[in-house]
């Protein structure tokens with residue numbers, strides 16, 4: 001059984017003090033829900049303060065992006081070395097990085113390689129745009145995005161990786177993928193991992209769904225077999241809603 005992960009991507013929201021307060025509320029709310037992993041991804045400037053505030057809790061903190069180089073003339077960028085000791089994971093290839101800031105597949109794959117090289121767990125994001133889905137190209141696009149990363153990693157790394165399927169048309173739009181669409185894409189991604197690295201890696205890698213997840217639509221999506229949790233944007237900025245998403249995830253787990 002894979003432990004589900006509910007991850008909150010705060011994007012360019014909160015202040016340092018607001019982030020610490022939000023993180024504290026989340027951590028207190030989810031402390032007793034041990035069956036679900038929980039992580040928050042505040043803006044860079046708040047990482048250290050949030051990491052300190054979350055120390056000793058079961059909520060972990062991650063970064064929203066990073067450069068692949070350790071140092072150098074890259075104005076405005078943050079390196080894996082700078083994240084060392086502060087975060088355990090890093091979101092890479094988020095659709096806003098790909099589509100607003102023009103990050104190509106090759107760059108995202110280098111970042112994933114670098115994250116593993118520096119002991120960070122990548123939360124590697126993939127997903128198609130609306131026109132791509134409407135023209136029946138979802139698997140082609142997601143397959144290409146995953147393909148670039150598969151070339152860079154080992155089976156053991158694939159098993160540790162977190163992949164977030166986030167259809168671009170569902171992010172921040174209020175239009176979520178249906179449970180079937182989410183399940184089909186997550187299963188497709190797991191098949192890709194299986195094809196490249198075998199069953200053990202495919203059985204261990206966690207595949208999340210992201211895109212307009214909220215407390216009203218999550219129950220039906222989280223119950224699907226290949227969905228191992230959520231990457232949540234908007235709803236992660238409201239502590240009670242985010243805690244509720246963790247609770248829904250826990251309550252949907254099969255009783256053992």
Ligand code: PGA
Pocket residue numbers: 009166170171172173174210211212213231232233234235
């Ligand atoms: P959303 O964002 O939940 O606001 O749609 C998801 C994401 O971008 O990770």
